[in-house]
């Protein structure tokens with residue numbers, strides 16, 4: 549049996565353990581595709597969907613928008629696809645009067661942390677640090693620590 553999941557690297561490519569892959573797939577129940585398609589984005593070509601972003605504008609205030617999940621075909625990473633999706637989400641959020649973007653990720657997802665920093669997000673204060681990154685313990689329930697990102701955009 550696999551112990552606590554850690555991704556592993558083969559020939560420079562990072563792979564997820566089955567446990568990590570399951571964790572990620574649980575983030576995408578059907579409701580996100582049913583009720584948030586108007587603010588979500590996909591990039592596709594003749595071969596099908598290559599990258600997607602699931603996000604929405606907060607229902608509880610007029611300022612915030614939230615990016616729940618972004619995914620890029622592993623064969624196409626490092627080519628600016630996620631950056632394009634984020635830029636388009638920011639543009640549409642700003643058009644709708646939103647001024648703040650939020651997102652979270654797991655402290656184990658080093659790629660996502662690096663990506664969000666590259667996109668200009670600040671990491672919000674935490675109650676501890678993992679590898680120098682502020683982390684909020686039990687943010688999503690017991691043992692479900694998260695790194696919280698925040699970005700101000702121009703209206």
Ligand SMILES: CC(C)(COP(=O)(O)OP(=O)(O)OC[C@H]1O[C@@H](n2cnc3c(N)ncnc32)[C@H](O)[C@@H]1OP(=O)(O)O)[C@@H](O)C(=O)NCCC(=O)NCCS
Nearest residue numbers: 617618619620625626627628629630631659660662663666
């Ligand atoms: C994270 C992810 C969406 C990045 O997609 P991508 O298309 O490869 O990212 P981009 O090519 O647009 O990169 C944009 C910037 O982020 C940086 N970046 C992206 N992935 C990175 C990584 N793993 N390590 C370091 N930097 C990274 C790039 O260097 C780039 O910076 P630059 O423009 O200053 O050069 C992609 O790796 C992915 O689908 N991961 C699996 C799903 C996931 O973990 N999603 C996030 C949690 S919701």
